[in-house]
Amino acid sequence: MSVKYTPVQWNPNKWVYDAVLLAIVAIYISVFLRLGAAEADVSRPIDGAVLRMRAFGTCAFFMLSAILCIGPLARLDDRFLPILYNRRHFGVLTAIVAWTHATYVYNWYFNFSQINRLEALLSSNTAFGQILGFPIEALGVFAFVILLILAATSHDFWLSFLGAPLWKRLHLLIYLAYGALVAHVALGYLQDTENPTFALLFSAAALGVVGLHVAAWQVGRMRSAKGEWVAVCAPGDIAEGRARIVQLGPKERVAIFRYDGNRFSAISNACAHQNGPLGEGRILDGCVTCPWHGFQYRMADGCAPAPFTEKVPTYDLRLEDGQLMVQRHANPPGTAVDPLAVTGMEATP
Amino acid sequence: MSAKPDDTPFFIGWATPDRRLWPFLIAVAVMAFVAAFSVSYLVAATQDDPGNGGRMGPVQAVGVLQTQPYPVLHVLQSEQLAVGTTVLLMGQGKNGVQGRADPLDGQIVRVNGVRLNRGELNGIILRGGSNGVMVADGEVEGAMPVTEDLGRWRLTGEICDGNCLAGSMRPGTGLAHRACANLCILGGLPPVFVATDSVGGSEFFLVADADGGPMPDEMLDYTALLIEAEGRVERRGGMNVFLIDAASVELAR
Ligand code: FES
Numbered sequence: 152m153s154v155k156y157t158p159v160q161w162n163p164n165k166w167v168y169d170a171v172l173l174a175i176v177a178i179y180i181s182v183f184l185r186l187g188a189a190e191a192d193v194s195r196p197i198d199g200a201v202l203r204m205r206a207f208g209t210c211a212f213f214m215l216s217a218i219l220c221i222g223p224l225a226r227l228d229d230r231f232l233p234i235l236y237n238r239r240h241f242g243v244l245t246a247i248v249a250w251t252h253a254t255y256v257y258n259w260y261f262n263f264s265q266i267n268r269l270e271a272l273l274s275s276n277t278a279f280g281q282i283l284g285f286p287i288e289a290l291g292v293f294a295f296v297i298l299l300i301l302a303a304t305s306h307d308f309w310l311s312f313l314g315a316p317l318w319k320r321l322h323l324l325i326y327l328a329y330g331a332l333v334a335h336v337a338l339g340y341l342q343d344t345e346n347p348t349f350a351l352l353f354s355a356a357a358l359g360v361v362g363l364h365v366a367a368w369q370v371g372r373m374r375s376a377k378g379e380w381v382a383v384c385a386p387g388d389i390a391e392g393r394a395r396i397v398q399l400g401p402k403e404r405v406a407i408f409r410y411d412g413n414r415f416s417a418i419s420n421a422c423a424h425q426n427g428p429l430g431e432g433r434i435l436d437g438c439v440t441c442p443w444h445g446f447q448y449r450m451a452d453g454c455a456p457a458p459f460t461e462k463v464p465t466y467d468l469r470l471e472d473g474q475l476m477v478q479r480h481a482n483p484p485g486t487a488v489d490p491l492a493v494t495g496m497e498a499t500p
Numbered sequence: 501m502s503a504k505p506d507d508t509p510f511f512i513g514w515a516t517p518d519r520r521l522w523p524f525l526i527a528v529a530v531m532a533f534v535a536a537f538s539v540s541y542l543v544a545a546t547q548d549d550p551g552n553g554g555r556m557g558p559v560q561a562v563g564v565l566q567t568q569p570y571p572v573l574h575v576l577q578s579e580q581l582a583v584g585t586t587v588l589l590m591g592q593g594k595n596g597v598q599g600r601a602d603p604l605d606g607q608i609v610r611v612n613g614v615r616l617n618r619g620e621l622n623g624i625i626l627r628g629g630s631n632g633v634m635v636a637d638g639e640v641e642g643a644m645p646v647t648e649d650l651g652r653w654r655l656t657g658e659i660c661d662g663n664c665l666a667g668s669m670r671p672g673t674g675l676a677h678r679a680c681a682n683l684c685i686l687g688g689l690p691p692v693f694v695a696t697d698s699v700g701g702s703e704f705f706l707v708a709d710a711d712g713g714p715m716p717d718e719m720l721d722y723t724a725l726l727i728e729a730e731g732r733v734e735r736r737g738g739m740n741v742f743l744i745d746a747a748s749v750e751l752a753r
Contacts, residue, residue, distance in 0.1 A: 171529050171532070174533065175532050175533060175536045178533055178540070179536040179537075179539070179540040180540075182536070182537050182540040182541050182544070183540040183541075183543065183544040186541055186544070186545075187540060187541040187542070187543065187545040188545070188547070190541075190544070190545035191544065191545055191546070191547040191549075192549060193549045193550060194549055194551065194552040195550070195551075195552055195553070195554045195667075195670060197550055197670055197671065198669055198670050198671075201669070201670070201671065202544075205543070205544075205547070206540075209540075210540070213539060217532075230524050230525075231528075233521065233525060234525070234528065259680075260677065260679055260680035261679070261680070262593075263592075263593030264593060264594035264595075264683045264684075265594070265595060265687060266683065266686070266687075271683050275680070275682040275683045275686070276678055276679040276682055278721045281721065283675070283725055283751065284675065284678065284722075284723075287678075288679055338675065339675050339676045340675075342674070342675045343548070343673075343674035343675055344547075345548050346546040346547070348542050348543065348546035349542075349543050352539055352542065352543060
């Protein structure tokens, strides 16, 4: 194991999180196949394979919609943060559900033919120039491949191997996957349904994802600081070894820590690992320790202690009229900033 | 002048740092369960009716075989099918039966297989080899029905594959099923035009090109879509045939 690679251990919270996720999927699939399908008003039963592809397909769509809502929800309301934590497991489970859907499609629609299934998948519909009639399978495969790549690289090994900025950019592909998935459904199953119920639920989910992102952005902007220097609080309002978190931009927060009695330093609130809330961490061994998976950063320069190489941005601090003020613009990750020592407060050795 | 640290326990790897959050998180989980239950139920219970097509059990019939544009049987004698019915003949899976039918064109044959039915539309999935279709030696008398010209029509409707449409798959139509339909048609199964209006009492039309041959591959771009198409309609026995002018086809929406 390389020194850079710190595996995140299993812990009881993750078991509960995953158990809840599995229960959600189990409820969805069994209700669909056992209860709901029996109530459908049909002259002769729908094929079992089609029922299963619909159950798993719609389940994966709603799961991905939910995943994309967690981020903005957590920005709107801190109480959602624990759901953000471990969201990767949610993503991997979604990829598995999508895989099941794809398997049913592949072994049903593309089976029973002289042409081999893969060739059939690639050749049976090539109307890429049309909107209606577009090969929706290609859209589905595209979204699925992204889900697979993200699931495969979700492990911490890849995070440290690729580096956090690249890893996060790679994982933004989830939005592209969601777009392809929306088109996959909108140009396929949605066109076939006369009953409007699915169309309503589908649009509600997709609009919910967009709406929450817009809302989180707006609220973040409203809460954002104005001016070059932003007032934090009086130094004494921060408990020893703890931080005060201040919103600077729509997606930018700073954590101002107090330590050694009268010293103050400011670093980004977002952990380089998984955006964990550093400001809710504690100071252990002289480093800010992320509450989520324990990554550590030195107060003075935002760097993880050797041999680790993660860095977070630092911020300048000053005292003005008895108030701590933080500079609105971050220093590049890893920039050393002398801690602010407040005279008249008791220093602890 | 110092604020007191709150005494929430801190350990690395928390998901719920503060016990006061638990009720909130439990409420979120319960809401997720309720949402999964109700969304799933609503989506499943409001699925559309795939129609009354289906497999109707074994069938035997004697009749006149016509192979263009796709093999059909004009029934002369059968326990399961009315005399005068014209049925599509199809192979197992996504395979047509031209190879077996061509040498027998115009002859009186006996067929064996599984009957497909959807309203006016009838099909038989033939058993394998010569058990599926064989010459019927002098058992029954009959002749090829005369072709009746019903004139030129511009019709709105959807091209489906006759196999899935008639009930091999339920649902066997629509855009989600489009690639499957194309594979069936590429495999030699008969394309059927389902019109929004009926001509001569049937909304189903076997599709042919303008010269009466099989549907050209370019038309695969129009399957499963609501289209308008123009061409001559013929009545052959109990079946409408739509000889589509490829150039006249356009999307109807
Ligand atoms: S988010 Fe994982 S250690 Fe900070």
